[in-house]
Structures are given as structure tokens and as C-alpha cells.
Amino acid sequence: MSTEPLAMDTDPKTYLALHELLDEPAADEGLTSRELEVRALTRNVVAREIAPRATETDATHAFAHEGVQALTRAGLGGLVLPEHLGGTGDTNVAYAVAMEEITAGCAATSLVFMTQTHTAYPILLAGSDEQQRRYIPGLVDGTRYGSIGITEPDAGSDVAALTTTATPSGDGWSVSGQKTFITTGDRADVIVCFATVDRALGRQGITAFIVEGDWPGVAHGRPFDKLGMHGSSTAELFLGDVPVPRENLLGKEGGGWPIVMRSVVKTRISAAAQGVGLARAAYARTLAASTRLHGHRLPDEHTFALADLRGRILQARLLLHAVARQADRDPDIAPALIGIMKQTCTDLGFQASVEATRILGPHGDLTALGVERCLRDAKVTQIYDGTNEIQRLLIGRETVRAMKELA
Secondary structure, eight states, rough: OOOOOHHHOOOHHHHHHHHTTOOOOHHHHTSHHHHHHHHHHHHHHHIIGGGGGGHHHHTOOOOOOHHHHHHHHTTOTTSSOGGTTHHHHHOOOHHHHHHHHHHHOHHHHHHHHHHHHHHHHHHHHHHHHHHHHHHHHHHHHSOOOOEOOOOOBSSOOOGGOOOEEEEEEEEEEEEEEOOOOOOTTHHHHHHHHHHOOOGGGGGGGEEEEEEEETTTEEOOOOOOOSSSSSSEEEEEEEEEEEEEGGGEEESSSTTHHHHHHHHHHHHHHHHHHHHHHHHHHHHHHHHHHHHHHHHSOOOOOHHHHHHHHHHHHHHHHHHHHHHHHHHHHTTOOOOHHHHHHHHHHHHHHHHHHHHHHHGGGGGGOOGGHHHHHHHHHHHHHHHSSHHHHHHHHHHHEEEEEEHHHHO
């Protein structure tokens, strides 16, 4: 078999034909006409402008700017954001199906794309009208890149342990600290930064601010070298007595923790959709490669393994859609349900990629086929947006609480 990139990735017509073949009526049955329209639009953009350059993006570590711009030109940059701010006011389900499509073509592009929404959403939740008008449209149309400044060298999943400090200064605050593993952190124009006004207050001291990337005292680190997601940069942010005016307080002082908790509904839908998209990409590339190797009579072992993957991908997609639909109906959806979705779908993305490389044997290791890229890209989805160990902890705690209430 040739080691050239698969035609399914480089030729838009072939890419579209294969992915349309792999659509599952059982999942499509639950989608509205608008959600199917969003999927078709996104898939077309991915086929033409994202999937064909994914192999090169991964190899060169080039930032996925062109792919993100293609998505925003198609009007996909603000799916869950209101029209008056440049968005389209679509459902969480529409956003999930779009994220799955982008990830299937290039996971790194999906990571940059979703970080734009992750930055805009807290501003929509807690920002003033003026803050929303000033910052959200640029994140939607891709003229400004955004980042979420939560993780620190000694504080990741435990947001209450943040040491970045906001000290009253003049008519605002002086913010100092270090953030790490910040997606798009090397080039962020808009940073939703979480800091504490008093460490003794724990969660009640966490406060959110909108910080602009070119303000005095903001320093952007160089991107880390990473296992996967090479087209998305991850860097440190250094905040040295950054003067933040009062009008850039996001929400109220001490109100950062609720903003984080409400925002993770969106971020974990994003990660779950990535898991499904990566599993589907690994499945599609393996099916295409196996057919080129063996013709249309695949070895029984391959047929059985692919059948198992197809079933598991359908199960994960149905879970993703169901939880996203519930989040549309109930903004206060139970954290454990969000956790079940995130953990299940991202674990599948990794497990399906491992299985796909096994099915292909020595060919699974070839970068040209894109399956090993799925494996590398999938690993981090189990870690960010709350590690899957944290998700299991949240799920277990909620189960124990429910049992106590029965006693």
C-alpha cells in the first residue's frame, strides 16, 4: 500500500462520500433540520479546507489559523452565542455535531476553534453589555484569539487552590501570577483570567477578570512541545502586576467559582465531541486503509473489530447528543451527567485510536494514514477540561449522595 496520505483526507469528494456513508440514521433521527444543516455545512468546510492540510499541520506544528478562519467565514464561529453578538444562537447539540465534524478532520483545529467559544461563553454568562459588545464579536469572527487562564503549576483541577492574586490598586486591581498549559496562550488577545482576592476565602475568593494580551505586565511563553494537537499552541502566561481596570472585572468580586462551574458544561461538551470525532476519524481511516490493503473482503478479525468500534461510536454519539440536549433544556444540568458524557466519550476516542492502530498492524504506525495522529491527539482530551479521574470522582460522589438520601 502506498504511504501517501489517504485520498479520503486529501480529496474533498472522497472525504465527503466516506463520512456520509458512515452517518448513523439512529443518531440522525434525533437531530433537528437546523442541526443537520449545521453538520452538513461544517463537514463541507472541513472536507475542502481543513482535512486536506491536517497532515502537514501536524508535521510542521503550524498554528491552525487558516482552518479556524475558514470556519468563521462560514458563520460557524459563534454557534451557541446570540445573533446580536455575531453568533447564530444554535443549540448545544448543533455545536456538538459541528465539533465532532471539525475533530474528525483535524483535532488540533477543533481545539483552537472550541477555545474561542470557551473564552466568549464566560463573558456572555457574567459580562456586562459593554464587555460582551467589546470582546465577543472578535472571538466569533476570528479577528481576536482567546484563552482561559485557570491552570497554574500547582493548581489544575482544584480551582480553589489558585495562587494568582488580584490586589486592589487605584480604580481596579493589580494581578500577578503564572498560568500554565493555556491553549492559544502564546497569542491570546483576550484572556478570561481567574485569580484570588484572598486565599483564605478558598472558592469564595476566586474572581474572574478580562485581561487583554498586550497589556503591560502580560508576558506570553513559548509554545510547549507536545505529544499531539500540534496545530494548537499551549503555553504559559506570566502576569506581573498587570493593571486591570474596574470595568474589566467579570461578574462580581468573589464570583469566579460559579462562572467556572457554569462554563464547564460547554467545555466538557466540546471535549466529549472531540472524543467522538477522534473515534470516528480513527474508524474511517482504518476502514479506508484496510479496504486498500485487502479489497472489499476484509479479514474476519478486521470486520469484527470494526463492527465493535462502529457500535461503540454510535453509543457515544447518542450519549453526547442526549446530554447536550438536556443542557439545552436545563442550564443547571447535574455535573455528574456532564462528567459521564465527557469521561465516556474521551475515553472512547483514545481506546478507539489504540484499537485502530492495532487493526492496521505495521501500517497503523504510518503518519501518512493519520491513525497514529488520532492516538496522539486523543490522549490530552482525557486530561483537560477536568481529568477523567476527576469526572469519576464527581460521578461517584453524586451516586453516594443519592444513596444517602434514600437511607
